[in-house]
Amino acid sequence: EGVTMGHVARLTISTIRKFLHFLQEAMPVRLKGIHLTNVVPFIDKILMLIKPFMKKELLEILHLHSKPETLYPFVQKECLIKELGGNAGSLMEIQSKGFISGITG
Numbered sequence: 155e156g157v158t159m160g161h162v163a164r165l166t167i168s169t170i171r172k173f174l175h176f177l178q179e180a181m182p183v184r185l186k187g188i189h190l191t192n193v194v195p196f197i198d199k200i201l202m203l204i205k206p207f208m209k210k211e212l213l214e215i216l217h218l219h220s221k222p223e224t225l226y227p228f229v230q231k232e233c234l235i236k237e238l239g240g241n242a243g244s245l246m247e248i249q250s251k252g253f254i255s256g257i258t259g
Contacts, residue, residue, distance in 0.1 A: 162200065174207045185215055189225060191238060193218040 177185075190197070197218060205213070219225045222239040234240025235248060242248065 171207050187215045189217045191219045193220045
């Protein structure tokens with residue numbers, strides 16, 4: 155929510171390459187999955203542009219979800235925010251409790 159095509163248009167190929175290099179080579183954690191929610195149809199076109207910079211392993215753990223229901227097999231509803239059809243409370247409620255302060259907004 156809040157991310158528009160204008161934000162995406164400001165990204166350069168160089169910036170995307172650097173981010174993907176960090177994500178694949180330098181980030182000090184092992185990713186088991188990357189789930190992007192509320193994905194809009196044009197994301198496929200963007201993904202086609204950056205696929206050449208992504209390793210096969212990263213592509214295998216990348217999951218795009220255009221609707222919350224496709225996320226449920228991966229994440230329990232009790233862990234998801236209300237806006238994604240979960241039972242963990244709304245994003246505003248969780249932020250007010252300080253669980254994820256500073257991550258968004």
